[in-house]
Amino acid sequence: MDFFQAQDNARRSSRLLVFWFLVAVVGIIAAVYLALALGSRLTFSDYALAPRPLWQPELFVACVLGVGGLILFGSLFKIWALSRNGGVKIAEELGGRLVSRSTSDRLERRLINVVDEMAIASGIAAPPVYILDAEQGINAFAAGARISEGVVAVTRGALEKLSRDELQGVVAHEFSHILNGDMRLNLRLLGLLNGILLLTLAGRVMMRSARGSDRSAGPIIIAGIAMVLVGYIGVLCGKIIKAGVSRQREYLADAAAVQFTRNPSGIAGALKKIGGIGSTIEHPKAEEASHMFFGSSASFSRLLATHPPLGQRIKRIDPSFDEQTAVAQAVATESFSAPESNEGLVRGFSPHHFVEAVGDPQPTHVAIGHDLLASLPQHILAAAHQTGGARALVFALLLSPDTKFRPEQMDEVGKQFGMPVREQTEAFAQWLSDADPLVRLPLFDLALPTLVELSPEARAQVVETAERLIKADGRTSLFEYVMRRLLSDVLEPHRKRTARVSLRTLQSDTNALLSLLAHAGQEDGDHAAAAFDAAVVVAPMDGPWEFDRKRRFSARELDRILDHLAATGTPFRRKLVEAAATAVMHDGNVTASEAELLRAVCQALDCPAPPLLQPR
Known part of the structure; x- marks a missing residue:
């Protein structure tokens, strides 16, 4: 998988999506205009004299401004609303519950560990994790406007019915969507289709408001009916667009999941269990986000399905798959297959190989994440998953190597967060002084998603304290700059983007x-x-x-x-x-x-x- 090529493909898909959306809008405006023009001829024309002409410029302009403006407003508003914490909003709208990083639940702990491993392997901060507790089907999705703002959500069915290998395959599939730019594409698709849905709602409002009025309300009722009918046609077109955009990207994400984990039986086992158990999402808003899920969230005809046929997806991963007998076996047993040896997968230390690895973690990278988590002392790992401990870890990483500045820095931590965090910071600093420097950045990545759980005010306090710790010795080291940059990107992700320069x-x-x-x-x-x-x-x-x-x-x-x-x-x-x-x-x-x-x-x-x- 080429990260940069995947990003280009996502951008091309976005442009193609906008083109077909505009085609649909033009068709909708034309249909509403024709309905109103014909309705006005039937309602007001005196055929003994002269019927109203079919071409009515004023009516056409009104349709373009009214219908086009309504669709444009609905789409742009939804895109704007999802541009900030869009992944969190979608997860919560679908009934998702944020999993605390400090959870003691065995299944939730397993999920957090799998996500952490994939995040370390990918070189990104671990995304927040949500569980759709009310959903018993096996499903998952990733959503967010940027890589650093993504969230991963899984259903209760996936959490309870998948083995660790299968869960890792599903999470790897979702990480592929994060890395390939699919999340932003999916959010734009969601926003564009919202305008068409708004047209149907507006038509219903017009029909209700005109009901019981005098004869002059006829055109309004006709317009309302036309907008509802055309809106449904638009929704149908939207489903076809979603299907066209989503299917191939699902194949690519399946292939990437196998590549990440080097364990085809993981994701194949999850897909086989979907064949027996199902992946349906019962939430009423599930259809709107159907293109974002790991498996089909509802029953569609083949033309409108947002995902390739299940059998074809499994067959691409496991050529020996027999669709007639595998479903029952998948439901009856918990499959587990250890990944093959990672020997020989470590790439040479060259810039070319480094570029190839961007956005394309290999099994060795996943193994590094697993081994790193296993090697950390339990109290350090537990601290990274608790808000107080995560703050102390970040502050310990930012303490100056020149110990003469430490008292001032520790006083600042104690002043802002109290003695417990100060004492933890001192203890973690002692541990870090003997630890391998290579664990600093992964440890920081583990602490970041825990800090995301804080309120905006508390996050700002962490960033401000970090700035003061960095400035305490009068210089900013490269590591301190890296920490500051990553902390700001994750905890304050909405700073204004720079326009293109000369x-x-x-x-x-x-x-x-x-x-x-x-x-x-x-x-x-x-x-x-x-x-x-x-x-x-x-x-x-x-x-x-x-x-x-x-x-x-x-x-x-x-x-x-x-x-x-x-x-x-x-x-x-x-x-x-x-x-x-x-x-x-x-x-x-x-x-x-x-x-x-x-x-x-x-x-x-x-x-x-x-x-x-x-x-x-």
């Missing part, structure tokens, strides 16, 4: 970023210059290039640079990530700080980077 500015920003990355792991200026020279060879644009020997950039300046570069297109960002990796890996040795900085760059560019792997 090519000259992009060239200057690229030059500055590659200079910084070349410096990051090099003490010797000549070695850093050599790393820079190697990076610009694969840079996304032509020079002139000039190595900047300045080792430091302010956090604000680096934020500005990354925001500019994040506004570029997919081909540019692909080459930029390769150039950044070239600068970092030039000497063949990547430190924890370099890996963290490279991760922050990729995060800023919306390019999730899995953990860097040393060759065996």
Whole structure:
């Protein structure tokens, strides 16, 4: 799976979706106009004199403004409403319950662990997890406007009836949707179709308001009937559009899930159980979001089905599948198949392989996530799943290595959050001083989703305290910048996006970023210059290039640079990530700080980077 190609495909699908939506809107306006024009001829024309003409410019303009404006308003309003925490809103509208990261329920704990493993493997903060408690069918979905804002939701049936391998296959399928840009596409589709649904509702209102009125209300009733009928036709067209957009992407997500886990029996077992148990979602709003689910959420004809036939999906994963006998076996037994050996899957330590791994975690990355969670002391893992402990972990990671600043920093933590958090921070700092530096970023990723559970005011307090801890020693290290950037992206994700900038500015920003990355792991200026020279060879644009020997950039300046570069297109960002990796890996040795900085760059560019792997 090529992350950058998948992102391009999602954008093309979005453009195609908008085109067919506009075609449907034009058809709807034409149908309403014809209904009103014919209705006015029948209601008001005196055929003995002169019937009203079929072409009535004033009526046509009124239809374009009224019907078109109503659809446009309904669509844009829904898209706007879902642009901020859209995944959370959809999960809650469908009856979802947020699973606390500190849950002690055995099944919920298993789900959290599976999601954490996939998040570490993917190089993103673990998304919030929701359970649809009222749904007994086996199903799941991922939703969100951006990778950093995604949520994963599963039904109670999936939680209780799937084995761990099967659950991992379903979660891997949903992570594929997160990484491929499908979530944003699905939200736009949901928003566009809302305008057509609003047309049907408006038609019903018009019919009720005109009922019992005098004869002059005839055109209003006719218009209302026309809007209801045409609205239903529009909904039918919307279902066909959803089916066309969704089916192929489901095949791709199934294939990605097998690739992530290297365990075809996991997702195949889940699909087989769906064949016997079902995946129906009973919630009344389920049909509206049917294209987002892992399995079909309702019964549709083959033409309107948002998902490929179940047998075909299983057959692509398991060619030996026998549809006649497998369903009963899948329901009667809990399937478990250990993944094959990961030997030989570790990729070489090269920029090209790093780019290939972006948005495309391998079984080895998943194994890293599993092993990391298993290696953490139980009290550290438990703390990452509790709000107080998660705050203390983040603050411990931000304490200055120069101990003379520690008292001031600890006083700040105690002042803001009290002695319990201060004492936990001190204890975690002691543990971190002896821990492998490579656990810092994954541990931070585990703490972030717990902090998301806090109120907006409490999240802002965490961000503000982190800023004060960083500033305590008068300098911002690369690791502190990475932490600050990731913390802001997840806890304050709605900052204004930068518009596209000139090519000259992009060239200057690229030059500055590659200079910084070349410096990051090099003490010797000549070695850093050599790393820079190697990076610009694969840079996304032509020079002139000039190595900047300045080792430091302010956090604000680096934020500005990354925001500019994040506004570029997919081909540019692909080459930029390769150039950044070239600068970092030039000497063949990547430190924890370099890996963290490279991760922050990729995060800023919306390019999730899995953990860097040393060759065996």
